[in-house]
Amino acid sequence: DSGVTQTPKHLITATGQRVTLRCSPRSGDLSVYWYQQSLDQGLQFLIHYYNGEERAKGNILERFSAQQFPDLHSELNLSSLELGDSALYFCASSPHGFGNTGELFFGEGSRLTVL
């Protein structure tokens, strides 16, 4: 158990809908990273938040947004969903924003299916 909690574990929804994925980092970790894992794209970095502040952005669609709250949990919002958004979404945490050993602690993911 990594100590990173993601909810929901599974989510089935329809095209055009909006969903929110939630991540609680390990106790004391200030950084949260979001990744998307799909069969055709592999593991893609989406966004990194450190202590409520956006630190880095990857290939995140404009339909997607994220935030990190004062209690350090993070939410990834996906809107106007398309079939291609079906994927496993991972959250990872680490103690610092930068200069860490580089080890990220991953949650077990939220599997999104768009029908």
Add this chain to the structure above:
Amino acid sequence: AQSVAQPEDQVNVAEGNPLTVKCTYSVSGNPYLFWYVQYPNRGLQFLLKYITGDNLVKGSYGFEAEFNKSQTSFHLKKPSALVSDSALYFCAVRDPPYNTDKLIFGTGTRLQVFP
């Protein structure tokens, strides 16, 4: 941009035999390289990392990796494979700008260990 390549989609090995999972990298500056493992329906787990120092890095579960600067490789190895090692293995590199510890992952190699 930093990147890693995993040339093999799948590696098959008999239990008790040595295993190698290949990774090559392309970076500017000093590489920060990592191996992660993903078991079915689980998140990624950290195995080992190379930051600096000894070219042979030892990690979890008896795995090790050899950093080779001249060949720009960071192959994962284990002297004697176990059936329980069967999983998906990812090589990763830390990606600048250096105000984030975000990792860029390879496409993954599926390791199958046969009894």
